Amino acid sequence: MTQIHVLNGPNLNLLGKREPEIYGAATLEDVEALCRSACAEGIDIRLRQSNHEGQLIDWIHDARETAAGIVINPGAYTHTSIAILDALNAYAGPVVEVHISNVHKRESFRHVSYVSLRADGVIAGLGVEGYAAAVRYLVQRIR
Numbered sequence: 001m002t003q004i005h006v007l008n009g010p011n012l013n014l015l016g017k018r019e020p021e022i023y024g025a026a027t028l029e030d031v032e033a034l035c036r037s038a039c040a041e042g043i044d045i046r047l048r049q050s051n052h053e054g055q056l057i058d059w060i061h062d063a064r065e066t067a068a069g070i071v072i073n074p075g076a077y078t079h080t081s082i083a084i085l086d087a088l089n090a091y092a093g094p095v096v097e098v099h100i101s102n103v104h105k106r107e108s109f110r111h112v113s114y115v116s117l118r119a120d121g122v123i124a125g126l127g128v129e130g131y132a133a134a135v136r137y138l139v140q141r142i143r
């Protein structure tokens with residue numbers, strides 16, 4: 001079955017458990033349910049989270065063979081990781097970068113994104129709804 005991979009970086013396992021004033025009350029399990037309901041018949045969601053840069057890179061490599069599109073919230077690696085950018089550059093399908101918070105209203109170090117150099121689109125500040133919007137976009141790109 002066609003898959004969309006939803007990749008999440010460091011600390012996003014804490015979603016819904018800490019700092020709800022910034023990241024909201026939804027958990028990563030809620031995000032998965034949201035992505036599934038935004039998806040379409042014949043397309044499956046594979047949501048994964050890691051606190052490790054190399055693991056995220058391995059999953060992006062895996063997506064080269066298995067995913068028709070990627071939604072990625074690289075967490076703080078957004079602002080630091082040329083290695084994740086390089087991995088995404090080796091992926092041929094559509095990529096949407098998602099941030100739960102509006103990174104542009106926050107500290108200046110969050111205004112820089114290496115991943116945006118590759119992403120087809122960037123969604124920031126819509127809370128976890130941003131993931132659903134990204135999935136909807138990819139569904140219409142893939143079909």
Ligand code: CA2
Nearest residue numbers: 011012014015018019075076099100101
């Ligand atoms: O807004 C976003 O989605 C971020 O990618 C989240 C990252 C942050 O470093 C980026 O600048 C923007 C941090 C993820 C931390 O997630 C937590 C969730 C709940 C509680 C604590 C951390």
